[in-house]
Amino acid sequence: xxxxxxxxxxxxxxxxxxxxxxxxxxxxxxxxxxxxxxxxxxxxxxxxxxxxxxxxxxxxxxxxxxxxxxxxxxxxxxxxxxxxxxxxxxxxxxxxxxxxxxxxxxxxxxxxxxxxxxxxxxxxxxxxxxxxxxxxxxxxxxxxxxxx
Numbered sequence: 061x062x063x064x065x066x067x068x069x070x071x072x073x074x075x076x077x078x079x080x081x082x083x084x085x086x087x088x089x090x091x092x093x094x095x096x097x098x099x100x101x102x103x104x105x106x107x108x109x110x111x112x113x114x115x116x117x118x119x120x121x122x123x124x125x126x127x128x129x130x131x132x133x134x135x136x137x138x139x140x141x142x143x144x145x146x147x148x149x150x151x152x153x154x155x156x157x158x159x160x161x162x163x164x165x166x167x168x169x170x171x172x173x174x175x176x177x178x179x180x181x182x183x184x185x186x187x188x189x190x191x192x193x194x195x196x197x198x199x200x201x202x203x204x205x206x207x208x
Contacts, residue, residue, distance in 0.1 A: 069116050070149055073171045073179050076188045082108040083186055085124055097124045101186025108181045108188055109152060109169045118207060126154060126167040130203070138205040147204065149174040153193065154203040168199070 076082075083101035088094050098104040103124070110123040110132065119132040133152060134140075141151075151172040157165035170180025170188075178193040194201060 065116065066150060069112075070173060072115065073112060073150075073173060074190075076108070076112065077179060077190050078187055080187055082111060082181065082188065085122070101181065102183045103166075104186070105169050105181040109171065112171070113152075126169045129169055130154065130205070133205045138207050141204045141206050143201060143204060145204065147172045147193065148206060150207070152205040153178055153180075153201050154205075155195075155199045156202040158199060167202070172204075 080101070082104045083098060084096050085098045085104075085107055086094055087097050098107055106123045106126050106129045110119060110121070110129045113119040113129075113133075114122055118138075119129070119136050121128075121132060123129040123132060138152065147153075149172060153170055153172050155168040155170075157167055168180060170178045172178050172193055173190070176193050177190055179188050179190050181187065182189040182191075
């Protein structure tokens, strides 16, 4: 028997919604203090995406940042496609920066699953959720990555 990699990949993404699995990643700083760099799921989008991709051996490592995840995608042969191209199930989407409380901004990353839907980590719910791929026009996709 032969595994259906794309079907398994997409099903894992769909099944991950609501999961608390991606909420924490602990590091120790130079002063010896432990820190959850994902802030209990508030900042977990890159960790979520990189964990799914790592399970399927599509990238090299787990990441806590969008920048690190994007660099790993490129390193592992994912190609960036034009924003106007037709999205495909399994594409990795990067949304532009959004102003947060306190004035900070950050990009966001997730998966396109078809029918104008995406799955990405939700900071308020602190878990992956299914949502409209452009947050109903409220957030712009700035990059799309596709595995060949």
